[in-house]
Amino acid sequence: MTTGHRGGPKARGLFRRMADHRLDYLYILPALGVMLLVIAYPIYYTVYLSFYKTPPSLAMSDKIWNGIDNYVTILTSKSFQEVTINTMVWTVWSTFFAMLLGLGAALVLNREFIGRGILRGLLLIPYVISAVAASYIWRWIYHSDFGVLGAILYQLGMIEGKLNLLDNVDLVLPSLIVVNVWKEFPFAMIMILAGLQTVPDQLLNAARVDGAGAFDRFRHVTLPHLKGVLVITVLLLFVANLNHFTIPWIMTGGGPAGASDIWITQIYQIAFGRIRFGIASAYSVILFGVMVVIGYFYVKALTGDDDRRHG
Amino acid sequence: MSTRSRITRWHVMGWFFLVTLLFFAVAPMIWMLITSFKSQFAALKYPPEFYPRNPNFEQYQRLLSPSNDVGRQFLRYMLNSIWVSTAATVFGVAVAVPAAYAFARFRFPGRKALFFSVLFRNMFPAVVFLMPLFIMMRWMGLVNTYSSLIITYLTFGLPLSIWLLKGFYDNIPVELEQAARIDGCTRFQAFYMIVMPLSAPGIIATAIYSFITAWNEYVYALTFLNDDQKLTLPVGLQRFFTEYATNWPGLMAASFIMSVPVVVMFLILQKYFVRALTEGAVKA
Numbered sequence: 001m002t003t004g005h006r007g008g009p010k011a012r013g014l015f016r017r018m019a020d021h022r023l024d025y026l027y028i029l030p031a032l033g034v035m036l037l038v039i040a041y042p043i044y045y046t047v048y049l050s051f052y053k054t055p056p057s058l059a060m061s062d063k064i065w066n067g068i069d070n071y072v073t074i075l076t077s078k079s080f081q082e083v084t085i086n087t088m089v090w091t092v093w094s095t096f097f098a099m100l101l102g103l104g105a106a107l108v109l110n111r112e113f114i115g116r117g118i119l120r121g122l123l124l125i126p127y128v129i130s131a132v133a134a135s136y137i138w139r140w141i142y143h144s145d146f147g148v149l150g151a152i153l154y155q156l157g158m159i160e161g162k163l164n165l166l167d168n169v170d171l172v173l174p175s176l177i178v179v180n181v182w183k184e185f186p187f188a189m190i191m192i193l194a195g196l197q198t199v200p201d202q203l204l205n206a207a208r209v210d211g212a213g214a215f216d217r218f219r220h221v222t223l224p225h226l227k228g229v230l231v232i233t234v235l236l237l238f239v240a241n242l243n244h245f246t247i248p249w250i251m252t253g254g255g256p257a258g259a260s261d262i263w264i265t266q267i268y269q270i271a272f273g274r275i276r277f278g279i280a281s282a283y284s285v286i287l288f289g290v291m292v293v294i295g296y297f298y299v300k301a302l303t304g305d306d307d308r309r310h311g
Numbered sequence: 312m313s314t315r316s317r318i319t320r321w322h323v324m325g326w327f328f329l330v331t332l333l334f335f336a337v338a339p340m341i342w343m344l345i346t347s348f349k350s351q352f353a354a355l356k357y358p359p360e361f362y363p364r365n366p367n368f369e370q371y372q373r374l375l376s377p378s379n380d381v382g383r384q385f386l387r388y389m390l391n392s393i394w395v396s397t398a399a400t401v402f403g404v405a406v407a408v409p410a411a412y413a414f415a416r417f418r419f420p421g422r423k424a425l426f427f428s429v430l431f432r433n434m435f436p437a438v439v440f441l442m443p444l445f446i447m448m449r450w451m452g453l454v455n456t457y458s459s460l461i462i463t464y465l466t467f468g469l470p471l472s473i474w475l476l477k478g479f480y481d482n483i484p485v486e487l488e489q490a491a492r493i494d495g496c497t498r499f500q501a502f503y504m505i506v507m508p509l510s511a512p513g514i515i516a517t518a519i520y521s522f523i524t525a526w527n528e529y530v531y532a533l534t535f536l537n538d539d540q541k542l543t544l545p546v547g548l549q550r551f552f553t554e555y556a557t558n559w560p561g562l563m564a565a566s567f568i569m570s571v572p573v574v575v576m577f578l579i580l581q582k583y584f585v586r587a588l589t590e591g592a593v594k595a
Contacts, residue, residue, distance in 0.1 A: 027413035194589035
């Protein structure tokens with residue numbers, strides 16, 4: 001791409017160039033229209049509502065200007081700190097383990113062997129099935145009275161009595177993270193697998209000839225080529241986890257005693273459980289701020305790629 | 312010699328890792344299947360039967376036959392899901408195709424800004440949109456209608472669909488269109504008659520991706536619908552769970568039935584699906 005777009009040539013004004021390209025805009029008009037309606041307006045409205053106290057009837061004409069009180073209420077509430085820590089634990093560990101398993105699987109699957117396609121397909125299934133179904137499957141596995149996991153661990157002599165995961169304040173979040181990792185490591189796997197295919201074979205062979213061991217080849221040849229993909233995958237997973245609602249909501253609803261409550265479940269609870277849209281909106285705006293920061297890095301990682309491609 | 316033995320060690324470790332991972336990935340689904348063939352009574356045995364002694368299809372028969380309440384309800388949910396997902400996919404692709412083409416080919420002012428605003432949407436949590444959309448849907452009288460979900464899904468699928476399709480269009484040589492233009496096609500004809508057929512795999516990949524996303528979507532369906540007749544499968548499953556809390560085999564059978572379409576679709580079109588996921592992020 002040429003530099004023409006960044007500053008724009010001074011001689012021909014922006015409007016002139018837009019007019020020249022007016023037919024191009026026809027192609028994106030439908031997409032733009034729907035997105036303005038369902039994306040831009042809601043963002044504006046959320047920010048707007050976050051400064052109001054909303055009535056439980058949701059008759060928005062009765063809302064009262066509240067200044068920044070909603071934000072103060074959230075940031076000073078006792079639960080905020082706990083929920084934030086839960087959110088960070090949930091997001092960071094889910095991302096970390098999904099990347100770890102995904103990277104391992106991708107490295108093994110990056111060789112030609114019989115049945116590779118089938119293996120890859122099987123490993124991907126958790127990613128395509130519904131999170132609701134996944135949550136119920138794992139709830140059944142974790143079941144404190146009839147769960148298969150408890151039964152196996154008991155028979156192996158690793159626990160005494162019943163295994164209580166989802167009602168245990170300390171174990172509930174790790175248990176949910178396991179489910180989440182189960183669900184999303186395949187995504188990391190195929191992203192990395194696709195990235196591995198861009199590593200030139202000649203380079204790997206050259207390194208081999210020079211006597212580099214498997215680990216050295218990975219460290220010095222594969223990893224530098226993989227960096228871009230790894231960064232983007234981590235960012236995508238991080239955002240997905242920060243926004244993940246279904247697994248905690250279905251499996252525990254944030255319980256017991258808020259031990260698995262994260263920002264998203266908290267916002268949903270405030271909005272649709274307690275019908276306090278104002279506070280929930282303010283909460284969303286805070287989350288939104290975090291997203292914008294991550295989004296900045298995401299776009300940067302992607303555009304870096306784009307610029308390199310187009311020279 | 313030493314190199315060879317080192318490779319072998321990595322191989323063995325790799326295989327060990329892969330087998331463990333495979334077990335981790337597949338075992339829960341196998342357990343879902345095994346449970347779904349048990350009777351309610353057998354499922355609540357402790358220690359559990361790893362191989363059901365009297366496997367039966369009772370749960371599946373009940374869920375899939377319209378002659379009883381549970382089955383009628385379940386089939387209703389399934390039809391709702393099919394309708395909502397199909398409509399969202401068809402409209403979504405129809406809107407995404409021209410947009411993606413424009414982003415891939417034309418150099419109009421604001422192209423980059425628009426494109427990244429498209430991508431940026433991926434960053435926003437669904438819940439942020441939930442409240443304003445809920446108010447908007449209420450205002451438009453769309454709460455409790457399929458349209459509310461179709462509009463939402465099609466929009467939220469758009470950024471990714473456009474991104475995926477753009478990757479496919481980038482790979483189609485411009486020369487083909489130029490040749491068509493020389494032969495007298497208009498720009499739109501070149502797009503419609505040359506590029507569209509060539510990008511069929513991309514469109515298929517994008518469509519599967521949208522369909523699977525819509526089929527599995529939960530939080531909007533949970534919020535926008537509360538009429539029992541209109542629920543989609545994920546919310547319907549939850550409704551089942553609250554109503555028949557101890558019927559785990561039934562719940563597992565329902566989960567299985569719900570997973571079948573997406574898993575089958577995915578396995579058949581795995582190549583496209585994988586391409587859909589990785590396209591763009593890796594290289595276009």
